[in-house]
Amino acid sequence: MTEYGFTRADLQVLAQWDTPTICNGLEIVAAHRRSIGFTVEPMVAVDRKFAPIVGLARTGMIRAKEAPRHAIPEREDWYEYVEATDLPTIAVIQDIDDTPGYGAFWGEVQTTVHKGLGVLGCVTNGSFRDLDMLAPAFQIVGGRIGPSHAHVHMVDMAHQVNIFGMMVGHNDVIHADFHGAVVIPADCVKRLPEAIDLLTRREKVILDIAKAPGFNAAKMRDALRMSGEIH
Numbered sequence: 001m002t003e004y005g006f007t008r009a010d011l012q013v014l015a016q017w018d019t020p021t022i023c024n025g026l027e028i029v030a031a032h033r034r035s036i037g038f039t040v041e042p043m044v045a046v047d048r049k050f051a052p053i054v055g056l057a058r059t060g061m062i063r064a065k066e067a068p069r070h071a072i073p074e075r076e077d078w079y080e081y082v083e084a085t086d087l088p089t090i091a092v093i094q095d096i097d098d099t100p101g102y103g104a105f106w107g108e109v110q111t112t113v114h115k116g117l118g119v120l121g122c123v124t125n126g127s128f129r130d131l132d133m134l135a136p137a138f139q140i141v142g143g144r145i146g147p148s149h150a151h152v153h154m155v156d157m158a159h160q161v162n163i164f165g166m167m168v169g170h171n172d173v174i175h176a177d178f179h180g181a182v183v184i185p186a187d188c189v190k191r192l193p194e195a196i197d198l199l200t201r202r203e204k205v206i207l208d209i210a211k212a213p214g215f216n217a218a219k220m221r222d223a224l225r226m227s228g229e230i231h
Contacts, residue, residue, distance in 0.1 A: 004056075004171075006189040008087055011054045011173070013193055018052060019179045021196060028195040029188045038182040039123075041164035043141050045178035046131070050139045052177040053120040054184075055088035057168050059161045061096050062126060064103025064152035073154045081157055084118025090174045091122040094161035101127030101143050103150025111135035123174060123181045125163050141176050202227040 014022065019038075027034050058081055082089055091114060095101055106128035112135045114122070121139035122128075127146035134140070143164070160169045166181060168174065173184040184192070205227040209219055 004087065005186055006173075010189050011088065014175060014184070014189065015052050015054045017196060019175055019177045019182055021199075022052075022175045022184065022192065023182050024199050025192045025195040026182070026184065026188060028198065029191045030185055033185070037166060039164040039166045039180035041125075041143075043164065043178075043180050044144060045142075046128070046134060046138070046140045048178040050121075050137060050177070052175060053088075053090055053139050054173065054175050055084070055090040055120050057092045057170060057172040057174050057183075058082040058089045058119070059158060059168055059170055060091065060093045060154055061156040061159075061161060062093055062105050062152055063097050063155055064095070064105070064126075064150040065097045065099065067151045068153050068155075073157050075154070078154055078157055079113065079117060082114060082117060082119050084120075088118060088120050090120050090176065091124075092161055092163060092168045092174060093122060093124040093126060094163055095124065095126030095143070096155070100125045101146055103127070103148055103152040104129040104146050105149070105152050106134075106140055106142070107149065108133035108135075111138040111140070114138065121176065123163055123166075123168075123176050139176070141178065141181060 023038055082091055104127040106122060107130035115135040115138045123141050125143040127144045128140045128142050129146055158170050160167060168183055173186060173189060175182050175184055206223050209215060209223040
């Protein structure tokens with residue numbers, strides 16, 4: 001057990017489910033977060049076939065439209081910050097340009113460097129490029145694809161960011177796949193598997209009846225009585 005209240009193995013367990021399933025489970029174990037804590041805009045993934053990524057958030061803010069006007073964080077500081085040690089990390093970067101994604105932070109070089117540091121992937125409202133040259137299995141769930149990095153530079157790190165309505169702080173647990181991303185409260189990590197198992201059993205009642213010959217509205221009414229709330 002780590003200081004976080006969960007282990008690497010606990011996070012790996014959650015990677016077996018897609019992000020919508022995690023959201024469903026959170027509706028049971030953290031009902032007050034039913035309408036918050038997840039992305040609410042369409043996003044673009046490097047590869048829909050990549051497994052979900054689950055890790056600790058390493059947050060940053062970038063700009064790209066104009067060259068830096070003031071002192072900015074050293075790139076080396078960012079690399080030290082995101083490096084995975086005891087638990088895997090996910091870069092969560094908010095592009096604060098008036099046109100997010102004007103320049104891409106992510107491409108062949110950055111994905112290769114970050115993967116080497118143990119980072120599983122990135123969630124961003126910004127853009128990415130070099131689709132045919134990205135580090136293998138490095139997932140990016142972003143706002144758009146673009147050709148240039150323009151003047152991209154880090155302007156802040158290790159503070160709260162907003163990714164399409166999902167507020168994320170340093171060390172938050174992030175679950176992401178091609179659907180988008182969600183923040184998992186630390187005290188929910190170990191409780192989610194049991195909640196998801198309950199939901200899966202409830203849904204199986206509905207699915208089995210719906211797929212059976214002779215299904216009709218009356219049988220659906222019976223199934224709902226047996227299964228309880230479904231999503």
